[in-house]
Amino acid sequence: MEAPSEWLLRQADAIERERVLPSGRGMVLVAVDDPVEPEQMIIAQGAVTVLAGLRGRVKRVVPERGVVIGGTATVIEGLAGFGSPVVGPLAFMPQTGTFPQILPPGSVAVVPGELTPDAMQGALTSRVVGIFAASAQPQVIEALAGTECSALLDGSLPPTNPLPLSVVLAHGFGRRPMRPEIMQILAPYANQTVLLNPPQRSGSAQRAELVIPLPWQAVPRISFDNAIIPGAVVWVTGGEFHGAAGRVSRLLHTGQVMPSGIRARAARVRLETGAEVTLPLANLQRVG
Amino acid sequence: MAVALTPYGSPLPAGASLRSMLLIECGSAWTHATLLGMAEGHCRLLSRASAPTTHADIIGGMYEAARQVERVTGRKLFAQGRTLSPETDAGDGVDGVGLVLSAGGPLHMLVLGPGLDVWGTGVRRALATAAVAPVLAPGLAPEAYPMFQAEPLHMPMSQPVQMVLLLGPGPAAMAQPQARAALESAAHQALQLTGFMTERMRPMAFVVVGSAEEQAVARQVLGGVDIIGVEPQSPSHPGSLTMALGQIYEQIVLQSVAGFGRVRSWASTAPISHVTAQGRFVRFLAQRYAMNVLAVNIGATGTFAVGASAHGNLFTTQAPLLGVRQGAGAVLRDSAYAGIARWLLDDMAEDALREAVLLRMTQPRLLPVTPGELALDHALAREALRHVLEQGATPGGIGDLPRIDALIGTGGLLANAPTLGHAALLLLDAVQPRGVTSLVLDAAQLAAPLGAASLLDPMASADAVDMDALLVQIGTCVSTVGTPPPGEPAVRVVLEYEDGHQHMAEILAGTIEKLPIAPGQRARLMLYPAPGVDIGLGPGEHAHAGNPVEGGQLGLIVDARGRPLILPDDPAQRRARLRQWRAAFGL
Structure with missing residues (x-):
């Protein structure tokens, strides 16, 4: 079986994103082919406004639904997300320190490690609109939403409490630090307006993501290939080495029996620690 | 639409x-x-x-x-x-x-109307052909209508209602003013509920089940709403509802x-859906071999069971949001921590188990690398399947299948189990068949494609089933019901092989054992249950098989653990039991 499916990091990718009317009614302030900037208000609905979140052009206006914008962006996909799409300048929360840390109100805060209750409190106190964190314990999200995390993920229950901010977890639940590759990508974009985009419907193709708008059509699209090949840099997405990074030494052409007893197509991977291990292709994510 | x-x-x-x-x-x-x-x-x-x-x-x-x-x-x-x-x-x-x-994913459907009792069985048969997640309108308790396997409608809604299913009171009842009033009231309620919904949440299809008169009454209340009317042939026969649902599923869910x-x-x-495809495959096998067949499938998102009787009747039960990956959260909510952890040999803290479930939900293609990860997958699978079969124990579900002659494990989780013993034990723990049952594994995962092929060319598909279905005969299983007197074995088993020699074994209550009959080998089976123990003929009744039983990869399995299967509350005793059962299969 099988190679992993999608990239977590897509740099300078041509994208289209839908910005949806909050409740089906409202005034669309742009027309097809209009250029838009990330901070630009594109929909007004009483006191509620929707910002473009992208730099690009209006591709479609869908009555009673919203606006589709095309542009160029770096997209970092996360494994889980909660809340509604929010737009704000990117701000970095220190890795350690005394909370609450004061961040610019209305910003999207990057938490470089686990989103702890203290970090969440710091974000709430600062009135940030969104958090892009490496990971979180389920209880932290549940305290915010008032609903069990698995029910939020599969859409069987809505949040009991209206979420005061949106959250995207790059590496999902648990206690995992942000991969340094992601921090390197994010670092140059401090204070730049970004779109934090949690999935709006469970089971849909949409994934949780942080979208960093780039100058429109100014950056050539970087082609990418998700195949696991010798030399590829990969992250391990499950099992004993979950969260580790490594480089594929070679692909094994016959199915390998894992310690669990199951047989799977696999690769030999040299981990950052220097150890070389056999891992199923399905549990590897290519990042370079 | x-x-x-x-x-x-x-x-x-x-x-x-x-x-x-x-x-x-x-x-x-x-x-x-x-x-x-x-x-x-x-x-x-x-x-x-x-x-x-x-x-x-x-x-x-x-x-x-x-x-x-x-x-x-x-x-x-x-x-x-x-x-x-x-x-x-x-x-x-x-x-x-x-x-x-x-x-x-499933079609989210709001069900309401005075005919829930009237049309329930037939509607259930139709719903089983597509992945449907029904919710009942406020005021209708899901436990009062188990055949719909529905959830209550939560407000505010987390998922859009994609379709409304309004069930009329039945043509006979329409002469009564209160039945007509109840239909009008339900139609008003549907309008009211959908009126509160935003454009994104509003249903795209409105189906009224009932006679022409019932449909006319509903149309009057619903005014300009575009209605699809379905008139079932009888309360147990859904008529064109199955076809209408298939088209609606395709137009609403698949188009997106x-x-x-x-x-x-x-x-x-x-x-077609996996359930429909496997239903066609199972019905073919049931008719070809004149036996009652039950196939079960535990998937990433959903789990289902499809049964077919030798006469060709089909019974299906499914939970489209109960599985071992995206559907694992629902299993955890239904079974709770204790329900899942009871199948594990090693301690796993509640927080760790929850985190492992969330990992599976967010990374559905993960393969279990460690024995602990595999054990958790199989624990989730046991509970998902158990829930589906419990749901099916209502009219029109697989509980209507008179007995199970052959139990087929289908889908990737079972086909990719490390050994046949893993698959056999999982099937026995979750399905808990009674009496004598053949255990079969769809090792090549061909049940669904061959079922789909039968739509294109039934004869060619039948040919492929005979030639290449690659159904692995795990073995014949004898399962006991009832408790023997203290100190007595649950059943004494005598196997008389074709070469004349005999093998006798006494199987203790609470245990499971394998007895040797190799694939292709045949033996006459004689069963002598203890008083109060039933092997399918009544408590204490002996059985001398008229026809020899055939061997399988694991031989003859005697499951004397009783039904329903109960795990000890004491953790040490429970683990000892689990180890004993696993050891019987060499695990």
């Missing part, structure tokens, strides 16, 4: 049997492509390949799986971005393309799956 569907792109040749078929299954985690073709006068399995489902556009996964088939067989399947059909003289392309789709329009243009017939 005004959703346009693209035409089918690979029309079947009229009147002729097909020389080749490509069957594509797109599940929530994996996509499979299966090629059937003629070889030496028979329709045979030529190749099968898998690729991850690509949710951003399902075409990607389908191409990848089909391309692997192309590489292995050397047969060109695509030309100019579409399937090459019909088969060319050079042997490229295929005559028919079938689709099995579950990637779109990225890439579906293009994939549909490859196909020769309408796409």
Whole structure:
């Protein structure tokens, strides 16, 4: 079986994103082919406004639904997300320190490690609109939403409490630090307006993501290939080495029996620690 | 509804049997492509390949799986971005393309009306043909209508209601003013509920089940709403509701799956669900071998059971949101920590188990690498299957299947189990068959594609089932019900082999054991249960099998653990039992 499916990091990718009317009614302030900037208000609905979140052009206006914008962006996909799409300048929360840390109100805060209750409190106190964190314990999200995390993920229950901010977890639940590759990508974009985009419907193709708008059509699209090949840099997405990074030494052409007893197509991977291990292709994510 | 569907792109040749078929299954985690073709006068399995489902556009996964088939067989399947059909003289392309789709998730449906009791059985049969997640309108308690397997409607809603199903009180009741009033009231309630919904949440289809008079009453209240009227043949027969649901599912759910329009243009017939495909396969086996067959499938998102009687009656029960990956959260909520942890040999803290479930939900293609990860997957599978079978124990569900002669494990989780012992123990723990049952494994995962192939060419599909279904005979299982007097074995088993020698074993209550009958070997089976223990003929009744039983890969399995299967509350005793049961299968 099988190679992993999608990239977590897509740099300078041509994208289209839908910005949806909050409740089906409202005034669309742009027309097809209009250029838009990330901070630009594109929909007004009483006191509620929707910002473009992208730099690009209006591709479609869908009555009673919203606006589709095309542009160029770096997209970092996360494994889980909660809340509604929010737009704000990117701000970095220190890795350690005394909370609450004061961040610019209305910003999207990057938490470089686990989103702890203290970090969440710091974000709430600062009135940030969104958090892009490496990971979180389920209880932290549940305290915010008032609903069990698995029910939020599969859409069987809505949040009991209206979420005061949106959250995207790059590496999902648990206690995992942000991969340094992601921090390197994010670092140059401090204070730049970004779109934090949690999935709006469970089971849909949409994934949780942080979208960093780039100058429109100014950056050539970087082609990418998700195949696991010798030399590829990969992250391990499950099992004993979950969260580790490594480089594929070679692909094994016959199915390998894992310690669990199951047989799977696999690769030999040299981990950052220097150890070389056999891992199923399905549990590897290519990042370079 | 005004959703346009693209035409089918690979029309079947009229009147002729097909020389080749490509069957594509797109599940929530994996996509499979299966090629059937003629070889030496028979329709045979030529190749099968898998690729991850690509949710951003399902075409990607389908191409990848089909391309692997192309590489292995050397047969060109695509030309100019579409399937090459019909088969060319050079042997490229295929005559028919079938689709099995579950990637779109379930159809969220609001059910209401005074006819829930009246039409329940028939409606349930129709609902079982598509992945449907019903919710009942406020005021209707799900536990009062178990045949719908519905959840209550939560406000505010987390998922859009994609369809409303309004059930009339039945033609006989319409003469009574209160029944008519109840229908009008339900129609008003539907209007009221949908009126509160935003455009995004509002239903796209409105189906009224009832006679022409009932439909007319509903239309009057619903005014300008576009209604699909369905008049069932009888309370137990859903009539055209099955077909209407299939079209609605395709137009609402599948149309929203990225890439579906293009994939549909490859196909020769309408796409079907995994449940429908496996139902066709199981019904064929039941009729061919004149036995009652139950097939179970535990998937990433959903779990289902399909039963067919020797007379061809089909019984299905499904939970489209109960599985071992995206559906694992629902299993945890239904079974709770204790329900899942009871199947584990090693301690696992509640927080760790919850985190492991959330990991599975967010990374559905993960493979279990460590024994602990596999054990948790199988614990979730046992509970998912147990819940589905409990749901099925209502009228119209698989509980109506008189007995299970053959139990087939289908799907990737069972087919990829490390050993047949893992699969056998999982099936026995979750399904808990009674009496004498053949355990079978769909090791090549061909149940769904062969069921889909039967839509394209029933004869060729039957041929392929006979030649290549690759059903692995795990073994015959004898399961006891009831408790023997203290100190007595639950059952004494005598096997008399064809060469005349005998093997006798006494199986203690609470244990499970394997007795030797090799594949292909036959033996006469004699069972002497203790007083109060039933092996299918009544408490204490002895059994001397008229026909010899056939051996299987694991021989004869005697499950004397009793029914229902109860695990000790004490953790040490429970683990000791689990170890004993696993040891019987060499695990």
